[in-house]
Amino acid sequence: MKSSPNLPIRILTHNIRYATTSPFPGEELWPIRLPRLLNELRYTTLYNPEAFICLQEVLHPQLLDILTNLNANNTSNPNPNPNPNPEAPQEWSYIGVARDDGHQAGEYSPVLYRPAVWSLLHFRTVWLSPTPDVPSKGWDAASIRLLTIGVFKHRASKQQVVALNTHLDDQGSVSRLRGAEMIVAEIERLAGPSFSSPAFSAGTTLPVFLAGDLNSEPAQEAYEVLNGAASPVQDALGLAGGRVYGHGNTFTGFVPEEEGEAAKRIDFLFVGREGWRVRGLAGLESRFEDGVFVSDHRAVVGDFVVGG
Numbered sequence: 001m002k003s004s005p006n007l008p009i010r011i012l013t014h015n016i017r018y019a020t021t022s023p024f025p026g027e028e029l030w031p032i033r034l035p036r037l038l039n040e041l042r043y044t045t046l047y048n049p050e051a052f053i054c055l056q057e058v059l060h061p062q063l064l065d066i067l068t069n070l071n072a073n074n075t076s077n078p079n080p081n082p083n084p085n086p087e088a089p090q091e092w093s094y095i096g097v098a099r100d101d102g103h104q105a106g107e108y109s110p111v112l113y114r115p116a117v118w119s120l121l122h123f124r125t126v127w128l129s130p131t132p133d134v135p136s137k138g139w140d141a142a143s144i145r146l147l148t149i150g151v152f153k154h155r156a157s158k159q160q161v162v163a164l165n166t167h168l169d170d171q172g173s174v175s176r177l178r179g180a181e182m183i184v185a186e187i188e189r190l191a192g193p194s195f196s197s198p199a200f201s202a203g204t205t206l207p208v209f210l211a212g213d214l215n216s217e218p219a220q221e222a223y224e225v226l227n228g229a230a231s232p233v234q235d236a237l238g239l240a241g242g243r244v245y246g247h248g249n250t251f252t253g254f255v256p257e258e259e260g261e262a263a264k265r266i267d268f269l270f271v272g273r274e275g276w277r278v279r280g281l282a283g284l285e286s287r288f289e290d291g292v293f294v295s296d297h298r299a300v301v302g303d304f305v306v307g308g
Contacts, residue, residue: 007159007307008279010048011269012041013211014299015056015167018107026254028292030062036294038069040284044301050154053092053112054211056167060104067092067112089116095123096165099144102135109148109165109212121160122151126186128168128179138179140172147183149190151206159307162190162208168222170215180225183210187232191272207275207306208233213267213297226270233270236302239278247283250298256287269302279303 016037019030045051058066071090093115100106102125113120128145129138137144148165166183169175191208210233216222218235227235237244249263269281284299 005157005159005307006305007050007154007157008048009161009304009306010045010051010301011054011209011211011304012044012051012299012301013054013056013165013213013267013269014040015213015267015295015297016058016062017295017297018057018059019062024254024296026293027296030065032292033294034062034065034069036292038066040294040299041066041070044284044299048303049114049117051114052163052209052211054109054163054165055112056107056109056165056213058108058110059106060098060108063094063096063108063110067094070112091116095120095150096148097125097146099127099146100135106144107167109146109167111148111150111163111165111211113150113152113163117155118152118161119155120150121153122149124149126182128166128175128182132182138172139174141169141175141179142171143169145169145175145179147179147186149186151190157307160206161306162187162206164190164208164210164212166210166212166214168212168214168216173221176214176216176220176222177225180214180216180222184225184231184233187272191232205274208272209276209304210270211268211300215266217264217266223268226268233272236269236271236278236281236304239271239276240281240302241278243278243280245280245282246285247298250283250300251296252286252293252298253296254293267297267300269300271302271304275306277305279305 070092094110096108096110098106126147129136214222250267280303286298
């Protein structure tokens, strides 16, 4: 296959915390957190049209809020007309379904992208359970869990990329282990030469990335499977060298790190073992001088080059 030109891609992953009506101490309601999250998403994707946004714990109204505001023509207006021109193309779109019914019930793990930059070739949802084609809870999981998969083609360069986004269970260790094994199997199928779709030819080896909240620290089950020597992907942090900025821990809860439970690293970006170069990785802040937490998780942002 002819090699593609080097393509810079920024990837952001963030568990945004679902819009609860019974907030924890220190947690603000969604309408307070939303504008701060929007500013994060706008700023981190402003100068990379190829950027992907991978979110977790997103309820349907939250997804609509995010897309409506990102697609608003006048971003300086805090309450813009959500649909000033229904015929105008939207800057951002998404793939993903809600986990409880495969439609709009429950949490999404969506992948947001710019359709003017990427064309969607293939989209699939895999439920992380023994019945992966239907909404279902797996093993000892407390909640239904899924994997969002998309194959995209860069319109200008024709480079193809596989994007995966997930949120593993917070209570079931067996569920996290089996879910990670299922994700590895999906990646091996998608990134391997045998994968084919009506949209493109078989025999193409595709670069793949995985974003998500694993609820698994680096010494625990899911991470060890996904970052193991036999895995087709590896933790981007291990490839970044000294090009790392910001926080290492990604979960803090809604209390300052120095006052609360021990913070931990459970949110990750993984990339394939071939075809990717890491230019930098950052753990963003989630709370500034106003004291409002955007989420109980911090965003992780990676800058990569794919192709060549």
